[in-house]
Amino acid sequence: MDLNELLNQKIFLGQEFLTWLWHLSETEGGAEMPELNWVEVSLGERMVLGPAMGDEGARITVSGHEASVAEAREALRQGKLVESLRLGLEIHGEEYWLNLDAAELGIKSLKLPSAARMGEDPEGLEGLVLERVAMMESALKALEGLFKRFLAQRLDSNEGPELRKALAAWAAEEA
Amino acid sequence: MGLLKGRASITRYAVSGEPPAGFWDFIDRRVKAHVFQDIENNTEEISVGWCAINDFLDTEFAFMAYALEPYVLLGLRVDQRKVPAGLLKKYHRLEMDKALGFMEEGRKLGRVRREELKDKARLGLLARIPPETKLYEVIWDTAKNELWLGASGRKVLELFEEHFVKSFGLELTPRLPFLVARDLLAGSLDLARLEEARPWGPLAVEA
Numbered sequence: 001m002d003l004n005e006l007l008n009q010k011i012f013l014g015q016e017f018l019t020w021l022w023h024l025s026e027t028e029g030g031a032e033m034p035e036l037n038w039v040e041v042s043l044g045e046r047m048v049l050g051p052a053m054g055d056e057g058a059r060i061t062v063s064g065h066e067a068s069v070a071e072a073r074e075a076l077r078q079g080k081l082v083e084s085l086r087l088g089l090e091i092h093g094e095e096y097w098l099n100l101d102a103a104e105l106g107i108k109s110l111k112l113p114s115a116a117r118m119g120e121d122p123e124g125l126e127g128l129v130l131e132r133v134a135m136m137e138s139a140l141k142a143l144e145g146l147f148k149r150f151l152a153q154r155l156d157s158n159e160g161p162e163l164r165k166a167l168a169a170w171a172a173e174e175a
Numbered sequence: 176m177g178l179l180k181g182r183a184s185i186t187r188y189a190v191s192g193e194p195p196a197g198f199w200d201f202i203d204r205r206v207k208a209h210v211f212q213d214i215e216n217n218t219e220e221i222s223v224g225w226c227a228i229n230d231f232l233d234t235e236f237a238f239m240a241y242a243l244e245p246y247v248l249l250g251l252r253v254d255q256r257k258v259p260a261g262l263l264k265k266y267h268r269l270e271m272d273k274a275l276g277f278m279e280e281g282r283k284l285g286r287v288r289r290e291e292l293k294d295k296a297r298l299g300l301l302a303r304i305p306p307e308t309k310l311y312e313v314i315w316d317t318a319k320n321e322l323w324l325g326a327s328g329r330k331v332l333e334l335f336e337e338h339f340v341k342s343f344g345l346e347l348t349p350r351l352p353f354l355v356a357r358d359l360l361a362g363s364l365d366l367a368r369l370e371e372a373r374p375w376g377p378l379a380v381e382a
Contacts, residue, residue, distance in 0.1 A: 010353035013356060019378070079376075081375075081378070103352075104186075105351070110183040125228075133246070136323070140187075147352075
């Protein structure tokens, strides 16, 4: 099969992963990761839901917290899945926030815990690059760890159907 | 929003292809051959090229300033002139009025002539409008063959991909969910299941 065709066929993975992240934030609240220990996962105040792959329908954008969770849960019940969200990760006690989209798992507006300022001298630049890269790598490592955990459950012949059932039951609950 | 300042936007690529022996010499030659070329004093609409990651005016790369082993640090400078549609319409009209002034009364300009005058108006404006400069940060981890671009807009991604391939002759593959999944599951039984996986579809159906 052509790679582009395969990529198009598998774009549902991103939507399902983001929906799982939301579920994880409300149930276990995080996950244990190799090298990173416990990574806390929380939901930010913006989320976009759209029709599941192959379905048609409008997108819904929700923002704000209490009201938005109820509205987003209602969208889930109507058959939509998460297309993008703002996600909080707490790694080694430091907070990262980022916007994640389902189609490309692209990372936007990544807020790092703290970083050196851009310096004029090359040594300042080197320090800044290494510090920022290390922090961005931590966030990416956590995300990939979460994605791997999702895939392991999602693709397992026993756990996969159980996971879908658990998400469906959770979606059916009132927020 | 780039990689080194403020909130970061990251587009990730896998870099594939075999660079020749003497990697850093190869990088030095290719970067310098494809540095940014200024269009301040001509009428070019767009120019794309490499500059220092932290200074769009620095295209010299003294002491291989882009090298922070194993990283290659580059800025992609994009200068672009944009002619506002309303301005073009105005100057096109002025050009047409001027041309009509040399013609017999009642005669009209043909389609080809009108297009020529539009191009003339456009070129005249391009010469007067300074290009806008943007810098996008690039961090290439040569140990992991992974590259980060500090941008996410489709147009910028296309400009970057084209310039990177032209510069280095190496292939870039965006780290899309399926490809990331395939890498994460390499060597495990789940890899075959990944290829066979079908969408869950709406969760509400099971509720």
